[in-house]
Every structure is written in structure tokens, then in C-alpha cells.
Amino acid sequence: SQKIEQNSEALNIQEGKTATLTCNYTNYSPAYLQWYRQDPGRGPVFLLLIRENEKEKRKERLKVTFDTTLKQSLFHITASQPADSATYLCALALGAGNMLTFGGGTRLMVKP
């Protein structure tokens, strides 16, 4: 069956360092992959979308890579700040109607 996996353990890093989050998927070849941020008690907020023919995409301190051979996307936050602490979700269009399927999310904690 189709599956999207993110590291369920929280990622703790020091302020100023680069955070790297992983999203792995199986049994599918998506044309697009999306990343969202979710803060406690709030809905997810869209961050970045990357296409299968794009190896890398950047937005300010954020960078996403998409390796369709490894079936993996990496999400990087450079010069991390405590305000970056949140849960980060990756999502792919899978199944009927291309509805988005989300990974379980990785909680990032940036310590000052």
C-alpha cells in the first residue's frame, strides 16, 4: 500500500543550526510534493511545493529537495530560530481524486 513516512521522533536542535527533516514515500511516483507547518491548536499552513522535475526549491531560509529515485524529500531550515518550532508535514497527492495524503509529521524544537 502507499505510504508516507516522516520521523515521528521530535527533532531538537540549537538556535542557528540547520534543521533537516525527512519525508519518505513508497509505491508511488508523485508529480508534486508539498510541505506544511502546523502549530499547536492551529491548522496546517502551506510552505513549499516542489515538482518532480525540480531537484531543489528555496524560499527564504527554507529549502526542499525532491529525489524521485530515492523516493525522498528533505526539508531544511537554515539559521533556525525558536519561532521555527512546530510540526512539519509533507503531503502527496495519492489515490482517488488526487486527494492530499499527509505524513505523520515531525516536531521540530529549536532551543535558544
Add this chain to the structure above:
Amino acid sequence: DTAVSQTPKYLVTQMGNDKSIKCEQNLGHDTMYWYKQDSKKFLKIMFSYNNKELIINETVPNRFSPKSPDKAHLNLHINSLELGDSAVYFCASSQDVGAGNYEQYFGPGTRLTVT
């Protein structure tokens, strides 16, 4: 201006009751969605709806039904509520469904507690 809004924010009810959650978007989007986020924080799609088609995730019980009075609204009706329905429900919208190439805008969520 709130892009996607939901009411109520909290809903506490007893088993067997019927309840509705309302959703409105002012983005002019053609497609709206309902998601369920359980206690383990997994966010699962329930429905995708635009003015052409309703797509239902096959795992959703038929006690759940979306109703769209117009393009800007997609309400969620739940009949005969069960304990396992307790979760946070999110409404979302996007310009179109596409192939996962349209970003989605989420509402603030409705926390449903069934006792």
C-alpha cells in the same frame, strides 16, 4: 480577513447525537475539503468537493456527509456520533484539485469531543 473559517471551534456532545460543523472560505476557490486529525496527530483526508464532483475517502463511514449550499461553503454533518469520532476536524480549500499541485488553505479546526 480570515481565509477559511470554521464554526464552532469546540463541540462537546453525547454519543448518538447528530451534529454539524460549518466551513466558509472567502478565497474564491473551487475545491473544498474536510480532514480529520486524531489524537496521534495523523491528518487524514475525508472528502474532496468542487462544483463538479464529490470524492469520498473510502474509509469514511457513511454517517459523515458533506453538504455544500454554495461554492464558498462546505458543511460537515455527522449522524449517530460515536466515541471514536472525537478528533479535530479541519476544513480546507484550494484553487483546484489538480495532481497535488495546488496549495491548500486550512481553517483553524473544530475540536469534537464525544462523551
